[in-house]
Amino acid sequence: MRAIVIKSWLKDPSDMEVKDIPVPTPKENELLVRVDSAGANFFDILMVQGKYQIKPPFPFTPGAEFAGTVVRPSRTDTRFKVGDRVFGSNVTGAYAEYIAVPSIQCFHIPSTLGFEQAAGMYITYPTSYAALVLRAQIKHGDHVLVHAAAGGVGIAAVQIAKALGATVIAAVGSEGKFDICVGQGADHCVNYREPDWADKVLEMTQGRGADIVFDPVGLIEKSLKCIAWNGRIVVVGFAAGNIEKVAANRILLKNVAVTGVHWGAYVKNEPDKIMEVWNALFGLAEEGRVKPVVYEPVLYGLDKVKDALKAIANRETYGKVIVKPAETPSKL
Ligand SMILES: NC(=O)c1ccc[n+]([C@@H]2O[C@H](COP(=O)([O-])OP(=O)(O)OC[C@H]3O[C@@H](n4cnc5c(N)ncnc54)[C@H](OP(=O)(O)O)[C@@H]3O)[C@@H](O)[C@H]2O)c1
Incomplete structure (x- = not known):
């Protein structure tokens, strides 16, 4: 099969090469999935350069998210059969025609979604659901300020907050992304590259400020200027590359709660919450109230993964960037 193969740390993701390698042999708890669509992530760039917290042994195939069809079921998990449409995630292996993955890291694709939508979910x-519901305890009528609102977690937060009855203020780095956010349910948009964006949020909330700030960027300090009394800030990530130090007196002044979300760590710390969150999301997906947004153009061929990662690094993208490994996959 064709796959991206990393044999040593790369200087740049554009050095990635597609190779012919054997189809992986699944272990008894694993499914073999023919990958229809792979979801690209910023951390793929770091991983192929050896700069990510996880450093897989060589050789490895990067790519952490996929959707496709089961071609060989697990011997220990009867939930999945040959031909089932599934999506899932693994530390490595998605930038390939086939992936062998533990079945517990896969779900059936909701009937309302296609492979491309499911691959980035x-x-x-x-x-985003855990951030808004478990951490920020979102309520109907809340004003929710979503930073990087056109990005992967941001656009999901816009849809989820809207579905749960909030008024959504989308904050992005260029006005070109306003239409995308409005299309996903945002009620207002601001450009956080403009110095007065926090004043605009205050105007949009009649001076009260936002009840919830969803922050995957690193904008806590500035967001404290436009947060409401009893506001909640959820730290989701640091896309701007800077980890803030926040003056604690500003948290006190407006009775603010600052909280974090680390979804990947729920497996270890609160595994019972995982299906609670997914069942809620599957319900919203089946009702058509959340629908993953796929960046256009969808890229065809594994040699396009480098283009996907370049577009992400340049902040050109919205939603999830999807790569289709092969129109006609290699035979098993
Ligand atoms: N806590 C968790 O469990 C968890 C889970 C998933 C992701 N995350 C984190 O959440 C963050 C966003 O992830 P994502 O998948 O949504 O990424 P993404 O799709 O690549 O979106 C990130 C967005 O951040 C914005 N941004 C603002 N300042 C930036 C800068 N200096 N450089 C690059 N981008 C900048 C960009 O939008 P504009 O151009 O509009 O500013 C960009 O599109 C990442 O830090 C990721 O690690 C955390």
Whole structure:
């Protein structure tokens, strides 16, 4: 089969090469999935350069999210059969025609979604749902300020907050992304590259401020200027590359709660919450109230993964960037 193969740390993701390698042999708890669509992530860039917290042994195939068809079921998990449409995630292996993956890291694709939509859902949607519902305790009528609102977790947060009855203020780095956010349910948009964006949020909330700030960027300090009394800030990530130090007196002044979300760590710490979150998301997906947004153009061929990662690094993308490994996959 064709796969991206990393044999040593790369200087740049554009050095990635597609090779012919054997189809992986699944262990008894694993499914063999023919990958229809792979979801690209910023951390793929770091991983192939050896700069990510996880450093897989060589050789490895990067790519953490996929959707496709089961071609060999697990011997220990009867939930999946040959031909089932599934999506899932693994530390490595998705930038390939086939992936062998533990069945517990897979779900059936909701009937309302296609492969391309499902391929980018595994990380972003539960993160955003857990942030808003478990951590920020979102309520109907809340004003929710979503930073990086056109990005992977951001766009999911816009849809989820809207579905749960909030008024959504989408904050992005360029006005070109306003239409995308409005299309996903945002009520207002601001450009956080403009110095007065926090004043605009205050205007949009009649001076009260946002009840919830969803922050995957690193904008806590500035968001404290436009947060409401009893506001909740959820730290989701640091896309701007800077980890803030926040003056604690500003947290006290407006009775603010600052909280974090680390979705990947729920497996270890609160595994019972995982299906609670997914069942809620599957319900919203089946009702058509959340629908993953796929960046256009969808890229065809594994040699296009480098283009996907370049577009992400340049902040050109919205939603999830999807790569289709092969129109006609290698025979098993
Ligand atoms: N806590 C968790 O469990 C969890 C789970 C998933 C992801 N995350 C984190 O959440 C963050 C966003 O992930 P994502 O998948 O949504 O990424 P993404 O799709 O690549 O979106 C990130 C967005 O951040 C914005 N941004 C602002 N300042 C930036 C800068 N200096 N450089 C690059 N981008 C900048 C960009 O939008 P604009 O151009 O509009 O500013 C960009 O599109 C990452 O830090 C990721 O690690 C955390």
